[in-house]
Amino acid sequence: MRRTQRFGRAVAFPLFFLGLLVAWELSITVFKIPRYILPRPTEVAVAARADVPLLLRYTVVTGTETVLGYAVALVVALPLGLAIAFSGLLRRTVYPTLVSLEMVPKIAFAPIFISWLGFGLLPKVIIVFLVCFFPIVLNAVAGFVSLSEELTRFTRATGAGTWRAFFKIRLPAALPQCFVGFKYAAMNASVGATIAEFIGSDQGLGFYIQISTGNMRPDLAFAAIFLLALLGLGMFGLVTLAERLLIPWDISQRRIRGKN
Amino acid sequence: MPHIDIRNVVKRFDTADGPVHAFGPATIAVERGEFVSLVGPSGCGKSTLLLMIAGLLAPSDGSISVDGRIVAGTRTDVGIMFQDNTLVPWRSVRRNIELQLELRGMDPRGSRARIDTLLETVGLHDFANRAPFELSGGMQQRAAFCQAMVHEPDTVLLDEPLGKLDAMTREKIRADLQRLWLQTRTTVLLVTHSIEEAVQLSSKVCIITPRPGRLDGVIDINLPWPRDITVKRSPEFAAYVSEIGDVFHRYGEI
Numbered sequence: 001m002r003r004t005q006r007f008g009r010a011v012a013f014p015l016f017f018l019g020l021l022v023a024w025e026l027s028i029t030v031f032k033i034p035r036y037i038l039p040r041p042t043e044v045a046v047a048a049r050a051d052v053p054l055l056l057r058y059t060v061v062t063g064t065e066t067v068l069g070y071a072v073a074l075v076v077a078l079p080l081g082l083a084i085a086f087s088g089l090l091r092r093t094v095y096p097t098l099v100s101l102e103m104v105p106k107i108a109f110a111p112i113f114i115s116w117l118g119f120g121l122l123p124k125v126i127i128v129f130l131v132c133f134f135p136i137v138l139n140a141v142a143g144f145v146s147l148s149e150e151l152t153r154f155t156r157a158t159g160a161g162t163w164r165a166f167f168k169i170r171l172p173a174a175l176p177q178c179f180v181g182f183k184y185a186a187m188n189a190s191v192g193a194t195i196a197e198f199i200g201s202d203q204g205l206g207f208y209i210q211i212s213t214g215n216m217r218p219d220l221a222f223a224a225i226f227l228l229a230l231l232g233l234g235m236f237g238l239v240t241l242a243e244r245l246l247i248p249w250d251i252s253q254r255r256i257r258g259k260n
Numbered sequence: 261m262p263h264i265d266i267r268n269v270v271k272r273f274d275t276a277d278g279p280v281h282a283f284g285p286a287t288i289a290v291e292r293g294e295f296v297s298l299v300g301p302s303g304c305g306k307s308t309l310l311l312m313i314a315g316l317l318a319p320s321d322g323s324i325s326v327d328g329r330i331v332a333g334t335r336t337d338v339g340i341m342f343q344d345n346t347l348v349p350w351r352s353v354r355r356n357i358e359l360q361l362e363l364r365g366m367d368p369r370g371s372r373a374r375i376d377t378l379l380e381t382v383g384l385h386d387f388a389n390r391a392p393f394e395l396s397g398g399m400q401q402r403a404a405f406c407q408a409m410v411h412e413p414d415t416v417l418l419d420e421p422l423g424k425l426d427a428m429t430r431e432k433i434r435a436d437l438q439r440l441w442l443q444t445r446t447t448v449l450l451v452t453h454s455i456e457e458a459v460q461l462s463s464k465v466c467i468i469t470p471r472p473g474r475l476d477g478v479i480d481i482n483l484p485w486p487r488d489i490t491v492k493r494s495p496e497f498a499a500y501v502s503e504i505g506d507v508f509h510r511y512g513e514i
Contacts, residue, residue: 153316154346158363159336168363172350249350253393 039219048223054208059227061204065121065193066231069128073185077133078178081140091141098137106130107195114200124196124204131192132185139181143174176250179243186235190228205231261328262289263447264313264415268322271308283308285322286475288466295441295448297458299504300468301513306451309473310417313449314338326415336364339408339416339446343423345400346407347392353403354379354388357410364411371410378406381443382436398429402436409440418450422457434460438486455508459500460487467507476507 021041027033028040035043048055084090084098109130113123147170155165197206205224212220244251270284283305290296298306311317313324315335324331339360340346347356357375358368368375379385382402392400401421408416418437422430438461441448452458458465459481467476481500483491491497508514 148344150342150344150346151348153311153314153342154340155363156316156334157314157336157338157340158360159334160363160365164363164365168359169348173348247350249391252391253349256393 036216036218039222044219044222044226047217047219048226051220051223055205055223055227058203058205058208058224059231062190062193062197062206062228063231065124065196065204066128066189066235068121069125069192070132070185070189070235072125073129073132073136074182076129077136077181078140081137081178082144084137084141085144095141098134102134102138106134106192110196110199114196119200119202124193124201127196128189128192131188135184135188136178136181139184140174140178143177144170146177147173172247175247179239179247179250182239183236183243186239187232189235190232194228263292263294263327264288264290264449265325265328266290266309266313266322267324269309269312269319269324270321271305271312271317272320281472283473284319286466286468286473287322288475288478290447290449290464292447293445294464295450295462296464296466297450297452297462298466298468299452299455299458300473301453301470301508303471304468304473305471306468306473307419309468310419310449310451313415314340314417335415337414339411339413341401341404341408341416341418341421343420345392345404345421347400347404349391349393352389352391353384353395353406356392356403357406360407360410366411375406375410378409378440381440382406396429398425398433401425401433405437405440409444409446412444413446416446416448418448420451420453422452422454430454430457435486435488437461442485455501455504456492459483459497459504460492465500465504467504470511470513479504 025040025042028038039047080094084095106127110123110127113126117123117126151169151173155169160168193204194206194209197204198210201207205228208224209221212218212224266286266288268285268287271282272279273282274280286309288296298309300306308317312319313331313335315331315333318332326335347353348359351359354375357378358371361368361371375388376385379388382405384399384402384406387395387399387403392403395403404421408418422433425433434457441461450458450461462481465479465481467479468474469476479500483494483496483500487497505514
């Protein structure tokens with residue numbers, strides 16, 4: 001009984017997803033939708049197979065932009081978030097500046113960066129960086145300033161020095177909130193790369209989608225969209241894996257709290 | 261000379277609407293090894309007094325001294341416990357108790373036996389390797405007691421540690437707390453709004469008036485230890501409870 005239940009839970013999502021694809025396939029026949037408007041999933045698969053080398057090369061291009069932008073954002077935003085959380089001066093100057101900049105759609109900068117820096121890798125990395133930077137920094141600040149009054153007092157009463165208090169209390173306590181930012185950024189990183197490619201590029205999956213759509217080949221565009229989805233999923237999966245390794249306790253705690 | 265000497269202590273907080281009188285004045289002398297309760301209604305500033313004794317807040321007027329030395333800064337020789345406990349979710353019960361030692365730069369390996377004894381006393385030895393969030397609220401507070409006691413503090417400060425528990429659990433943990441105190445005879449200050457709790461556990465009860473809390477009086481509780489259910493049913497126990505209750509009745513609190 002339990003085994004069949006577990007099996008049922010495990011296959012529920014793949015079956016549902018497969019059902020959606022079948023519904024898509026059938027609705028094209030039923031509603032007689034022409035191929036240049038919306039291709040069938042099977043047509044997308046066939047078209048993609050014919051263009052595998054280019055699609056893979058472009059996946060690597062867009063993937064590189066995404067991963068680099070994300071990594072740089074992580075390396076810059078996390079220490080900055082820490083600095084803001086622990087410095088009253090930065091919290092009164094840099095922090096409100098960042099919060100106001102957060103309101104600006106980062107993509108709006110893309111044409112400017114491309115006009116400055118050309119069609120290459122760098123402007124895309126910068127756009128991805130901008131998209132990822134804000135959620136990471138803001139969530140890191142939130143995580144590091146939200147230590148409970150009780151834990152703050154408890155730590156003070158032990159006489160622990162700054163570093164010991166940081167590594168034993170403050171850092172682990174802040175990590176769950178930090179990961180909210182890491183995950184949000186991971187979901188949006190490839191969005192930044194794709195849009196930057198739309199605006200000005202000569203390679204990458206975003207570029208490929210634009211060209212295919214212009215050539216009335218939505219089947220190829222959908223193939224690229226599928227690869228972008230995989231890229232986003234991969235990024236998210238990696239961050240989730242890191243979360244599982246670094247703060248397994250938070251995940252078990254959420255599971256128990258969720259049940260109550 | 262009293263162990264903890266609280267003299268004319270007043271606390272005011274500066275707010276946007278000017279200074280707010282939060283507590284005092286109060287003068288209390290606590291002898292070494294006593295179990296002293298501070299009883300008063302919510303918002304009377306009794307927790308503020310506890311924080312001042314810990315050196316986590318400075319009095320606006322008056323002074324607090326420990327063994328003759330004025331408290332000027334955070335004391336590190338106390339064990340503190342709050343209504344919301346300070347167990348961290350990334351450590352097991354045992355490792356949470358060790359956290360108290362690690363933060364003090366002590367090697368927890370030297371205290372294994374002591375931690376085992378503490379866990380045994382509060383009935384948590386089978387749960388040493390569980391995460392706090394896997395435990396009931398009452399068990400968490402028991403673990404927090406061990407965390408507050410493991411470094412053999414000079415004074416234990418308890419800020420409504422049973423406030424969020426149900427009546428039955430509270431009853432059980434009071435017994436644990438009493439056993440722990442009778443074993444160690446550490447000086448304990450307990451903030452509570454339960455008169456019964458104060459009478460059962462304390463050698464001395466300080467009555468704090470409604471806001472801003474002043475000391476109304478100190479009552480010595482002369483009942484035999486341990487104070488189990490038979491003591492609680494005695495007329496002497498009831499007399500103490502109604503004596504203190506009458507004071508709050510006078511203030512219109514109950």
